[in-house]
Amino acid sequence: MSAHWVFHNLWISSFKSLVPKGEASSSPEYRICFEQKLFQFPNLQISQSQNPLMISPIAFYILSAVIIGCALLVVSVRNIFHAGLFLIGAFLGVAGIYVSLQNFFLAAAQLLIYSGAIAVLILFGIMMTEAHWSREAPTHNTLRSLSFAAAAGLLGILAFAYIRTPVTFLSSHRGDVLRGIGASLMRAYMIPFEIISLILLAALIGAIAIAKEDKRA
Amino acid sequence: MITVTHYVVLSGIVFAIGAYGALTRRNAISVLMSIELMFNAANLSFVAFSYRWKEASFISGQLFPLFVIAVAASEVAVGLALVLALYRTRRIVNLDEANQMSG
Numbered sequence: 001m002s003a004h005w006v007f008h009n010l011w012i013s014s015f016k017s018l019v020p021k022g023e024a025s026s027s028p029e030y031r032i033c034f035e036q037k038l039f040q041f042p043n044l045q046i047s048q049s050q051n052p053l054m055i056s057p058i059a060f061y062i063l064s065a066v067i068i069g070c071a072l073l074v075v076s077v078r079n080i081f082h083a084g085l086f087l088i089g090a091f092l093g094v095a096g097i098y099v100s101l102q103n104f105f106l107a108a109a110q111l112l113i114y115s116g117a118i119a120v121l122i123l124f125g126i127m128m129t130e131a132h133w134s135r136e137a138p139t140h141n142t143l144r145s146l147s148f149a150a151a152a153g154l155l156g157i158l159a160f161a162y163i164r165t166p167v168t169f170l171s172s173h174r175g176d177v178l179r180g181i182g183a184s185l186m187r188a189y190m191i192p193f194e195i196i197s198l199i200l201l202a203a204l205i206g207a208i209a210i211a212k213e214d215k216r217a
Numbered sequence: 218m219i220t221v222t223h224y225v226v227l228s229g230i231v232f233a234i235g236a237y238g239a240l241t242r243r244n245a246i247s248v249l250m251s252i253e254l255m256f257n258a259a260n261l262s263f264v265a266f267s268y269r270w271k272e273a274s275f276i277s278g279q280l281f282p283l284f285v286i287a288v289a290a291s292e293v294a295v296g297l298a299l300v301l302a303l304y305r306t307r308r309i310v311n312l313d314e315a316n317q318m319s320g
Contacts, residue, residue, distance in 0.1 A: 053268065055219040064227045071231050071254050075238030080247055087250050090231075094257045097224070101264050103279050110260075113286050118253065118293050125246050125297040129304040140241045141313055147240035155233035162225045169220050170268040180276040181283070189280060196287045203291030211298035213305070 052169035055100050063100065067093035078139050080130070084123045091115040101170075105178045224265035232258035243311040245300045249293060256289045 070089035077083050091114040098107035185193045231254055238251030260282035267278020300310070309315050 052218075057219055060219045060223065064223075067227065068230055068234070071234040074250055074254060075234055075242065075247075080244055083247060083250060087253065090254060090257065094261060097227075097261060098264060101224070101268070103264055106260075106264065106279065106282055109283060109286060113290055114253070114257070118290055121293055121297060122246060122250060122253075125249075125300060129246070129300060129310050137243075137311075139243060139247075141243050144241050147237055150240070151233040151237035154236060155229055158229035158232070159226055162222055162229065165222075168269055169218065177276075177279050181280050184276050184280055192284055196284055199288060200291055203294050207294040207298040210295065211301045 052171055053102065055170065059096075059100055063093050063096040066090075067097070076139075080126055081123065084119065084126055087122065088115050088119045091119060103177050105181060221265050221269050225262055228258045228262040228265065230258075231255075231261070243313055245303070245310060245312050245315075246297070248312065249296050249300075253289060253293065256285060260285050 067090050070086045070093060073086040074083045074090065077086065091110060095107045095110040095115070098104075098110060235251045235254030235258060238254065239248050242248055242251060263278050263282050263285075267275050303309055303315060307315070
């Protein structure tokens, strides 16, 4: 009972420094979003927050064009090494999107980990297994049209769900995101933090064990 | 005016592109790359939705992509180790030909 109380207070205290004082769930945005009927045509009811995050449309559209273009090229080019390079382009675009959402730490982590380690690892894997690449071999298997229909259907359902919900403007971020991440990792999210280190250790040992050459004659 | 919906639709588009690539490509590493695209799309969606409500879920939305990045890194490491082991024993990179459990 007391341990539960301690964790509960740690959970609450790690968030209290972020919520501005005097803000309750009777804010206009909260009330508008909950009192509306759920299914309405888009853009008829727009709920505004007090000070929305002003994102430059040019930056957002350029970054989204980079991400979508590089993603389309990743799944369609014939040379798989080029596909790996376009994947790096997509990661850079996503890091730019994180910057536009004022989460600078996540942008830096994305650049370091995704484009700096994961993409390089993928390129190493491509180079170590590329003996059988040929110019005439098909790059896609036989499920091409069916999976295109499935992906398009998935996108249709997602876009329908996203556009039909009431449109809200991005509200400005509360305080320093990095300080909140650090505080949460040490208080409310301590257990996932430790478990992530265990996952990384297990993946490290597992990858070495799987890829190790069997030297027994 | 750029709203949450713009970011989330972008995330959906990238997720659908990644799903198409994961289902269609023959090379195993191409499938891994498409899965990484899907991870990125989900992370985008997390961060975008964290701005939607004035509640304590804000920091959860900003923090969870960090965990997703760590798990994706370990998954790529193990996946590439599997591809390398497969390539070493059978000289196969395409998933169509890797259809036997033993041999």
